[in-house]
Amino acid sequence: MRFARSLVLLLGFAFLYGPILILAAMSFNASKLVTVWGGFSTKWYVALLDDAATLNAAKISLSVAALSAAIATLLGLAAAVALARFGGFRTRGLFFGAVHAPLVLPEVVLGLALLSAFVAFGFERGFVTLVIAHATFTMCFTSVVLLAALRGLDPSQEEAAMDLGATPMRAFALVVLPAIAPSLASAFLLAFTLSLDDLVIASFTTGPGATTLPMRIYSQVRLGVTPEVNAISTLLLAFVGIILAISALALNRPARDLA
Amino acid sequence: MPLLSVEHASKRFGAVVALDDVSLTVDSGEFFALLGPSGCGKTTLMRLVAGFETPDSGRVTLAGQDLAGAPPHRRPVNMMFQSYALFPHLNVFDNIAFGLRRQGASRVAIQSRVAELLDIVQMQNLGARRIEQLSGGQRQRVALARALAPGPSLLLLDEPLAALDRKLREEMQFQLKDIQRRLKTSFVIVTHDQDEALALADRIAVMRAGKIEQIGSPPEIYERPASRFVAGFVGATNMIEGFVARDDGGWFVAPFGRLKRADCALRDGARAALSLRPEQIVVARDGEGVPGVVEDIAFRGETTQLRIGVAARQALRVSCTNGNRFSLGEPVRLMIAPDAGVLFAEAE
Numbered sequence: 001m002r003f004a005r006s007l008v009l010l011l012g013f014a015f016l017y018g019p020i021l022i023l024a025a026m027s028f029n030a031s032k033l034v035t036v037w038g039g040f041s042t043k044w045y046v047a048l049l050d051d052a053a054t055l056n057a058a059k060i061s062l063s064v065a066a067l068s069a070a071i072a073t074l075l076g077l078a079a080a081v082a083l084a085r086f087g088g089f090r091t092r093g094l095f096f097g098a099v100h101a102p103l104v105l106p107e108v109v110l111g112l113a114l115l116s117a118f119v120a121f122g123f124e125r126g127f128v129t130l131v132i133a134h135a136t137f138t139m140c141f142t143s144v145v146l147l148a149a150l151r152g153l154d155p156s157q158e159e160a161a162m163d164l165g166a167t168p169m170r171a172f173a174l175v176v177l178p179a180i181a182p183s184l185a186s187a188f189l190l191a192f193t194l195s196l197d198d199l200v201i202a203s204f205t206t207g208p209g210a211t212t213l214p215m216r217i218y219s220q221v222r223l224g225v226t227p228e229v230n231a232i233s234t235l236l237l238a239f240v241g242i243i244l245a246i247s248a249l250a251l252n253r254p255a256r257d258l259a
Numbered sequence: 260m261p262l263l264s265v266e267h268a269s270k271r272f273g274a275v276v277a278l279d280d281v282s283l284t285v286d287s288g289e290f291f292a293l294l295g296p297s298g299c300g301k302t303t304l305m306r307l308v309a310g311f312e313t314p315d316s317g318r319v320t321l322a323g324q325d326l327a328g329a330p331p332h333r334r335p336v337n338m339m340f341q342s343y344a345l346f347p348h349l350n351v352f353d354n355i356a357f358g359l360r361r362q363g364a365s366r367v368a369i370q371s372r373v374a375e376l377l378d379i380v381q382m383q384n385l386g387a388r389r390i391e392q393l394s395g396g397q398r399q400r401v402a403l404a405r406a407l408a409p410g411p412s413l414l415l416l417d418e419p420l421a422a423l424d425r426k427l428r429e430e431m432q433f434q435l436k437d438i439q440r441r442l443k444t445s446f447v448i449v450t451h452d453q454d455e456a457l458a459l460a461d462r463i464a465v466m467r468a469g470k471i472e473q474i475g476s477p478p479e480i481y482e483r484p485a486s487r488f489v490a491g492f493v494g495a496t497n498m499i500e501g502f503v504a505r506d507d508g509g510w511f512v513a514p515f516g517r518l519k520r521a522d523c524a525l526r527d528g529a530r531a532a533l534s535l536r537p538e539q540i541v542v543a544r545d546g547e548g549v550p551g552v553v554e555d556i557a558f559r560g561e562t563t564q565l566r567i568g569v570a571a572r573q574a575l576r577v578s579c580t581n582g583n584r585f586s587l588g589e590p591v592r593l594m595i596a597p598d599a600g601v602l603f604a605e606a607e
Binding site for chain 1 (some may be wrong): 309311322330331332336337338340341342344345346348356357361405406408409545
């Protein structure tokens with residue numbers, strides 16, 4: 001019985017993570033052929049350093065992710081404050097829906113809509129439009145995280161700060177922001193990883209000269225899977241994994257402190 | 260001139276009337292209690308004074324100044340919250356210093372003022388502690404110190420002792436009273452606990468359903484309740500339904516017998532209710548008085564509570580200091596003085 005349970009668990013994990021493990025293992029393959037193991041080697045990682053196009057794509061991806069995540073966190077905070085604190089204003093339901101719609105909107109539709117908008121307004125597509133697009137579609141995630149944080153906060157804390165002479169703005173800065181700081185960090189990192197991983201929306205909204213890493217990987221794979229692509233994918237995976245771990249730690253810490 | 264004056268204040272939340280034409284005054288240096296069951300509007304009234312709610316009509320003045328339009332951070336009133344609302348990211352010192360920093364006090368002034376407050380609430384040397392390291396009683400005292408720090412002319416306390424266990428609560432009652440007397444600051448406390456209100460306050464306003472039922476000193480409220488609600492809410496009482504008979508003086512006709520009344524303004528035959536405190540009934544083995552049977556005995560230390568059956572399905576609660584002389588099922592006599600208790604007309 002115990003054996004059977006362990007087996008099921010193992011199969012489940014194999015189903016979920018097997019492909020990723022194979023990808024990571026193959027990135028250390030000395031052989032040029034993805035199907036044949038030719039011994040352990042890190043030469044594909046070294047080769048990456050000489051691949052200027054891929055390095056440039058990585059740089060663009062990281063810059064877009066950092067910038068759009070910062071914008072999305074600020075906008076998400078503003079939306080969450082409006083939803084949590086302004087009571088039942090008349091268009092609250094509409095606003096709530098509008099903020100959170102991209103959560104369930106098909107990425108293709110959102111990408112196409114953004115593209116149409118940029119074309120209609122005559123925007124030159126490239127880095128800036130990429131940042132705008134990513135901020136738009138990650139903002140709903142940051143707003144969800146921050147709304148939950150604000151709702152979990154005792155409103156009398158803010159009232160106490162005002163009662164003690166702080167203006168509403170200062171009360172927010174001195175009491176609310178420190179209280180939701182872990183959630184702010186978590187929201188930023190969530191938006192960062194979402195932007196880093198995105199292929200669909202980036203394909204619609206970027207232009208020549210601003211190719212992101214997922215786009216670069218995808219275009220290379222069309223010419224055949226190479227160990228070099230495996231290597232860059234493994235790095236991307238490790239990076240996202242680290243960020244998610246940091247985010248989880250940031251969110252868990254206050255909970256442990258209270259216990 | 261009173262320090263705080265609330266005049267004809269009304270407040271509705273949608274269809275719910277939280278305050279209905281409430282007026283009261285609080286004098287300088289007074290310990291005032293707002294007492295009532297939950298949902299009676301006492302917390303709304305307090306939040307009105309603090310500036311977190313605005314009255315639909317009526318006005319609030321502090322030292323003669325109309326507070327209308329003044330936001331909470333510009334009112335010389337501080338509040339101690341029921342949840343304490345301490346700032347978890349700041350230590351004890353910084354929590355208490357919060358209001359002082361907003362006033363722009365100098366570093367030295369803040370240091371000495373916080374030390375003084377830590378002394379008042381008996382938390383010396385605990386300034387560096389984090390809030391989560393404090394016990395419930397210590398948190399309560401930090402919240403009190405923080406609210407007192409800016410030197411408010413009026414301190415509002417929202418159920419300040421509700422979260423403490425019984426023993427600590429009684430101890431803190433004395434401390435609170437002591438601190439208030441020393442600082443000569445006006446305290447307005449909101450509570451649903453009548454013992455707390457009676458023990459602490461110079462004057463009590465008993466509230467029900469958004470209205471003030473009675474304002475008076477604790478003995479006035481307890482001995483001369485203005486309504487049946489006040490009589491029932493503050494302290495234990497026997498509420499006896501009956502009617503008035505005016506033949507040969509005043510009588511109250513209860514289901515279990517006629518009781519002589521010293522003074523009675525009600526007309527003959529009027530339906531009325533007599534509120535009798537358990538300690539206003541004298542129980543004896545024999546003599547004149549209402550016959551009854553001991554149904555239950557509860558020993559409470561300094562007093563003993565007896566339940567005396569006086570008629571079919573009617574029992575009176577009697578409190579006496581030597582109740583353990585009696586035994587269950589024993590026939591007794593109840594003496595009720597003509598001036599004991601308060602008679603209410605049925606009209607309410």
